[in-house]
Amino acid sequence: MKIICITGTPGTGKTTLALKLSKALTFPVLDVKEFIKQKKLAESYDQKRKCAVVDEKLLSKELLKEITKVKKEHYPEGIIIDSHLSHYLPSSKVDLCIVAKASLKVISNRLKKRKYSKLKIKDNLEAEAFDTCYEEAKALKHNLLVTDTTKGIKITSLLPKIRGAMR
Numbered sequence: 757m758k759i760i761c762i763t764g765t766p767g768t769g770k771t772t773l774a775l776k777l778s779k780a781l782t783f784p785v786l787d788v789k790e791f792i793k794q795k796k797l798a799e800s801y802d803q804k805r806k807c808a809v810v811d812e813k814l815l816s817k818e819l820l821k822e823i824t825k826v827k828k829e830h831y832p833e834g835i836i837i838d839s840h841l842s843h844y845l846p847s848s849k850v851d852l853c854i855v856a857k858a859s860l861k862v863i864s865n866r867l868k869k870r871k872y873s874k875l876k877i878k879d880n881l882e883a884e885a886f887d888t889c890y891e892e893a894k895a896l897k898h899n900l901l902v903t904d905t906t907k908g909i910k911i912t913s914l915l916p917k918i919r920g921a922m923r
């Protein structure tokens with residue numbers, strides 16, 4: 757079973773891309789936000805930023821268990837893991853790590869629409885400016901494919917690249 761993880765700063769279009777890719781490849785998507793809620797994996801809640809605080813190692817361990825379960829019960833050809841923490845999965849298990857990117861202006865507009873606080877928008881823009889997800893995924897030796905969603909996602913041109921890059 758192929759494992760594709762989609763990482764990137766919030767607002768870069770991971771979920772949008774995951775859904776399009778899921779349709780094109782007929783792989784299910786593991787919605788990590790929902791998974792964290794279901795499994796009660798949040799250690800605490802950041803009141804200032806209005807988000808759950810999750811330990812990456814614990815999440816990665818639980819995700820691997822869940823992936824094994826999906827494989828045993830549904831034996832799909834592949835699975836898509838949608839999360840800005842998905843690159844913490846061991847690179848040896850992941851066939852492709854897609855990093856979604858977007859211009860700072862576009863991310864800022866997308867997050868404003870979500871009514872995120874100024875602090876949360878600033879944090880996320882900084883993370884994107886420093887390429888945090890990309891740098892972390894690279895350091896963890898993932899098989900990387902970067903895609904920019906600033907001007908939208910063209911799944912027909914992206915799909916051959918994804919197929920070609922998959923281990």
Ligand SMILES: Nc1ncnc2c1ncn2[C@@H]1O[C@H](COP(=O)(O)OP(=O)(O)OP(=O)(O)O)[C@@H](O)[C@H]1O
Pocket residue numbers: 764765766767768769770771772773840856866905906907908909
């Ligand atoms: N390619 C795109 N073209 C236009 N709008 C997009 C595109 N991708 C995403 N958006 C819009 O940007 C917003 C954020 O996208 P999305 O929810 O996919 O990001 P995300 O990376 O999954 O964020 P999070 O990490 O918070 O889950 C959404 O409102 C979505 O409609």
Ligand SMILES: [Mg+2]
Pocket residue numbers: 770771772838
């Ligand atoms: Mg999302």
